[in-house]
Amino acid sequence: MSNLLEVKSLHSLYGESHVLHGVSFSLDPGQALSLMGRNGMGKTTTLKSILGLVTPRSGTVSFKGENITDLATWQRIKRDIAYVPEGRGMFHNLTVDEHLQVAARANNQGENVWDYDRVLDTFPRLKERLSNLGTQLSGGEQQMLAIGRALVTNPELLILDEATEGLAPLIRKEIWDVIRTIKDSGISTIIVDKNIQVLQGLCDRHVVLVKGKVVMNLDAEQLQSNFAEVEGYLGV
Numbered sequence: 391m392s393n394l395l396e397v398k399s400l401h402s403l404y405g406e407s408h409v410l411h412g413v414s415f416s417l418d419p420g421q422a423l424s425l426m427g428r429n430g431m432g433k434t435t436t437l438k439s440i441l442g443l444v445t446p447r448s449g450t451v452s453f454k455g456e457n458i459t460d461l462a463t464w465q466r467i468k469r470d471i472a473y474v475p476e477g478r479g480m481f482h483n484l485t486v487d488e489h490l491q492v493a494a495r496a497n498n499q500g501e502n503v504w505d506y507d508r509v510l511d512t513f514p515r516l517k518e519r520l521s522n523l524g525t526q527l528s529g530g531e532q533q534m535l536a537i538g539r540a541l542v543t544n545p546e547l548l549i550l551d552e553a554t555e556g557l558a559p560l561i562r563k564e565i566w567d568v569i570r571t572i573k574d575s576g577i578s579t580i581i582v583d584k585n586i587q588v589l590q591g592l593c594d595r596h597v598v599l600v601k602g603k604v605v606m607n608l609d610a611e612q613l614q615s616n617f618a619e620v621e622g623y624l625g626v
């Protein structure tokens with residue numbers, strides 16, 4: 391197969407405010423791609439444009455060779471794309487158990503590698519909190535639940551927006567370890583995060599956004615040799 395995901399010349403706006411200016415990149419099956427950039431550069435808008443939560447004015451999004459640009463978000467999700475949004479998106483009236491039970495399904499290939507039990511084995515903390523409401527969990531536990539809820543759909547592509555933001559170092563490490571396990575299980579990922587060191591060790595491609603434009607698109611080796619320049623774009 392060629393690309394799993396191809397984003398071509400996306401222009402996205404909020405009202406009159408033109409935020410994405412021709413964003414293009416692609417992702418091969420099984421790869422992890424980092425999307426980096428300072429605050430407000432258009433990372434979340436790019437993710438939302440891929441998911442159909444923002445409607446681009448022009449440009450295309452293709453998944454497994456199919457042009458999905460005009461599909462509704464739920465139709466994209468049904469094609470085995472899962473999203474872990476910034477802020478985690480807990481359902482206020484659902485327990486931990488219900489968050490996972492409601493979402494769990496085999497994917498379009500009939501695969502159910504990440505079933506309810508495996509997700510709970512991966513996140514033992516959630517096992518102890520099954521009857522708590524999602525909103526009663528700590529920030530780290532909520533993040534684990536948000537990732538778990540995405541995983542039980544057995545996605546081919548998992549999109550993570552700021553999955554470690556605001557978390558204590560130990561919890562961050564736990565989340566990164568799980569993201570690595572997810573990658574090793576063959577799921578493709580797009581990761582927005584600020585931790586360039588961790589992203590460097592994890593991702594196969596790195597896309598840097600500045601004011602809604604892709605200024606760098608590097609493989610792992612190229613990131614190594616252009617590290618200082620990337621850091622400069624990120625202001626670190």
Ligand SMILES: Nc1ncnc2c1ncn2[C@@H]1O[C@H](COP(=O)(O)OP(=O)(O)OP(=O)(O)O)[C@@H](O)[C@H]1O
Nearest residue numbers: 404407409427428429430431432433434435436476
């Ligand atoms: N719903 C919205 N309505 C209007 N403007 C928005 C909206 N969401 C984002 N923006 C603006 O679009 C620009 C890009 O925002 P976006 O959230 O995509 O950036 P980001 O790179 O993900 O940044 P952050 O790291 O702060 O989340 C910013 O100037 C932001 O203020």
